[in-house]
Amino acid sequence: MSVIIAGVGLHPFGRFPLSVEELARVAATEALADSGVAYADVDLTIVANVGEGMAKAQRIAGRLGATGRPVISVESACASGAAALLAGRDAIESGRAEVVLCLGVEKTPRGFIAGAGFEPWQEASGLGVTPVYFALQAQELLAATGGTVQDLAAVSVKNHGHGVLNPNAMYRSPVTAEQVLQSKMVCPPLTLLMLCAPNEGAAAVVLMSAGQAGRRSITRPVTVRAVALATRSPGDWFVPAPSRLSQVRSSPTLTAAAAAYQEAGLGPNDLDLVECQDTDAASELIAYADLRLCAPGDEVKLLRSGDTRIGGRIPVNPSGGLLSKGEPLGASGLGQVHELVVQLRGQAGHRQVSGARAGLAHVMGAGHVSAVTILAAA
């Protein structure tokens, strides 16, 4: 049974004097209005959030009404939004629900993301530092591809250039390679402008069965072609593991992408745009190969070709990516879905990818969780 995205909503990403409930309410209200659905018609609400406490989903969704319907919470670090989409899609496919609201929201504290699963000894000894992992991955990528810090800067320049065109992004000023390279060094070779900023925001998606979408005369529906989530295999290494196997090099993104392409019946050449987890500039390049947009080793070549800019063959992060939007953990995955839907409907304004028919969203985070979503215009 195909599952349709009938509506999307977003609270811009940034820093706001608003409660987590209010951020979520803004996004949810917009998504419900976009789909023409009343909250009373929602069979199941799934809240994606990392930082809030017990019964957070019920507290957050409580602002939308007391319908007596099930409200549940999912948490999978940076992949929480995709996990919500996976659960919502499955609830509709199983026939348990006809209309599902997926609602991602976060108010991430400022600074380094704490609580990423490190042991106390890792934090005390200075090894429980997430950018260390990104920096070591970046060093290995540059060594394997012949890339330079100029290439890392070019990723930030590209995504900030896209972010200028996105009214929902946190940073909307263009940056130059010099500015990126001269910004504060965090963990060599990564400077501050090569890393995304944790922040606040919300995103919401209304899912429904194809039958419901037909009865409700949903205009410009988008089909969920695949949602696949993967965790650590023996060859993977990510936050917070203190060690890895030397020989096998793999990634949960490779696993999730393979499953998603198979489920969608589409391949990388069928995609018109990609939103990927650019936690840092090198992570975007690593995703190029893991999502099979290029062969391993050709990541820098693909970047330098210009094909991943808006106007290129396969634009990556036309929204500006996390580098421009910032990363509200629970909201970032559904924020990517929001961007794909807007693009597939042809409503993305100055950042529109012309003729977009199919797009992929990729999130990855602590705990070796990676998820790949593929959407297509119905």
Add this chain to the structure above:
Amino acid sequence: MTAAWLAAELVLVADRDAAPGAPIRLAASRCSACGRCSFPATGACAWCGAPGSDPVPLSRGTAVAATAVLHRTPGAVVEVPFVVALARFGQAGLDVLGRVPRAADPAAVPAGTPLRVVAESLPDGRLHYAFAVAQ
């Protein structure tokens, strides 16, 4: 008995009386079923879940990649800046993350640099493992 360890279980029992700066061995484990190693040592294999394992000491490795931490992070007792390297222990088939407290910057630990596991005295007086460039 010397100073307390930050995480004694990471170090072989026989090496827990080492003085700061002295060579020590990390306590990894090798799964009796699949043969793969884990660090820290685990009761059940981190990769296949099988229960049995044998201890594997890690003492000498080579650098795979290095970076540095320039800004203090929550919970850390160590002074910044410091170098962090991923060290490859070939016989165990494991790469392990560790500080290289005496290295001036990551360029001092290029890929292939021989590294030795040593005891390091932290500012709070506890001992922890670290890497030193082998002479």
